[in-house]
Amino acid sequence: MKKDIFKIDKKVLKSRLIVGTGKYKNLKETAQAIKISGADMVTVAVRRVNILDKKKPLLMDYVNPKKITYLPNTAGCFNSQDALRTLRLAREIGGWKMVKLEILGDKKTLYPDMIETIKTTKVLVKEGFKVLVYCTDDPLHAKKLEDLGASAIMPLAAPIGSGLGIYNKLNISLIIKQSKVPVIIDAGIGTASDAVIAMEMGCDGVLINSAIALAKNSILMAEAFKYAVISGRKSFLAGRMKKNNFASASSPKEGLIS
């Protein structure tokens, strides 16, 4: 069998699980969860430095960007201008070209604003960024993003932080079928079995934050997700059995006693 390689643009990743670094109790817990999850790419946010607190611990001191690839995001941006400003600054910190674009349209649902997202993807691609795009589960928008040069399509399973699992399997499967770039489920996954389902459907990867960070035991859940993603991927590659409406005995009929 051909080796199963996960590649976004030219970047080869060992794990199909990408994890977020928000919502943990502290940076030590963040680092532990990432380690045990096996993820080699993590999303990070760009924010103002608190100049008054000189001793504040830094994410970079706990999660080494030389070992774990940082994927800067535009979380909290509600328009193209803010998103572009954020990612240009992110690139300046460490030369990162691979970024996660997310432009939100509504504070309550945190639903992506696809008009701004499409507009911004165009600009970022032109500037040489490799853009992983958080988007709705609308196959037409997903196609548009791919045509514009997005490096990965990241449709939501359900609203950010909701933990509801995949709400529209039909749309997600249509996106998987049509996409030539990786499809990574972003947002809405609630527990490990949701990730298995996403991977079995044929997603190339999943991005998890809240489901790990807000679990009662985040470290154990990080490990659960590691295996869920591996399990789901292997199951997808193996190809499931056909469903039958009637029973089919697992033991042979021949040689029954009497």
Add this chain to the structure above:
Amino acid sequence: MAKIQINGRKIALKQNFSIIDMLKKYKLNRKKVAIELNGKILPQNKYNSRKLKNNDKIEIVQFIGGG
């Protein structure tokens, strides 16, 4: 004195203070932040030469945990 703004906060610094001096003052590692000066990204190679002037507006950002 140069009256400037850093991350929305009004601050008075000595004359002839460079960006590098400012980073030192706030104990910031230049490799872990990015700086925007008056709305434009300031490349790292300008940190030494650029002296802060009255009314300069500076944004210093870093990576933090996020999803």
